[in-house]
Amino acid sequence: MKTKIRTRYLMSALLLFSVVMVSVVSAEGDKADGAEASLYERLGGVYSIATVVDELIERLEVNDVLNANPAIDKARTAVPKAGIKFRLTAMICQATGGPEVYHGRSMKDSHARLNISNAEWDEMERVFGQLLNDFKVPEKEQRELFALIGPTKADIVTAD
Ligand code: HEM
Known part of the structure; x- marks a missing residue:
């Protein structure tokens, strides 16, 4: 009887330890x-x-x-923002390793008529960086996100 109780106690202690360890490791x-x-x-x-x-x-x-930029301003009122949010979410999820799949247009096609300049790209990055800070996204994850977004610039920026 005593041995049974001791075994059960030992099993519970082990289980608790593994739960704590998994949480510690996940936190890292x-x-x-x-x-x-x-x-x-x-x-x-x-x-x-x-x-x-x-x-x-x-x-x-x-x-x-x-x-x-008149082209951006026009698209802002013409394109439902819920749609852009949905597609951008799917794209970021897919690019960061999630199970969601992006079914939207290419970055070249969807931004072709917007005449986006380098200064406008920089502004978007500034706003995004500020937002990630506000959400307390750690620096390492911010760097990785910007590294994924960076290569799309060549297809998105079409003006000086
Ligand atoms: C200054 C930078 C940017 C501006 C002003 C901008 C603006 C826009 C606008 C106005 C649209 C709607 C176009 C339309 O449906 O006719 C759009 C679509 C979209 N943008 Fe951007 N964008 C910028 C950068 C980016 C970046 C960096 C990404 C992701 C890497 C991105 C991802 C998308 C996606 C996924 C769509 C939806 C495409 C679709 O519906 O097929 N955009 N963007």
């Missing part, structure tokens, strides 16, 4: 097997990414630097 952004969690997982998955994208589009759509 690593998986239990030592592999680093995907950027998608470290950002908190689709709900967190959708929340950041939601706020990003809200801020960009009222940005004076961007709206000084």
Whole structure:
């Protein structure tokens, strides 16, 4: 009887220890097997990414630097922002290693008529960086996100 109780106690203690260890390791952004969690997982998955994208589009759509460009301003009123939020969320989820799949147009096609300049790109990056700081996204994850976005600039910026 005593042995049974002791075994049960030992099993509970072991279980508690493994739960605590998994939480500690996850907090570092690593998986239990030592592999680093995907950027998608470290950002908190689709709900967190959708929340950041939601706020990003809200801020960009009222940005004076961007709206000084008539093509951007026109698209802002013509294109439903819920659609852009949905597609951008899917794109970021896919690019960061999540299960969501992006079914939208290429970056070249969707931005071709917007005459986006280098200064407007820089403004978008500034607003995005500020937003990530506001959401307390760690520097490492911010760097990884910008590294994914950076290569799209060649297709998006079409004006000087
Ligand atoms: C200054 C920078 C940017 C501006 C002003 C901008 C603006 C816009 C606008 C106005 C649209 C709607 C176009 C339309 O449907 O006719 C759009 C679509 C979209 N943008 Fe951007 N964008 C910028 C940068 C980016 C970046 C860096 C990404 C991602 C890497 C991105 C991803 C998308 C996606 C996924 C769509 C939806 C495409 C579709 O519906 O097929 N954009 N953007």
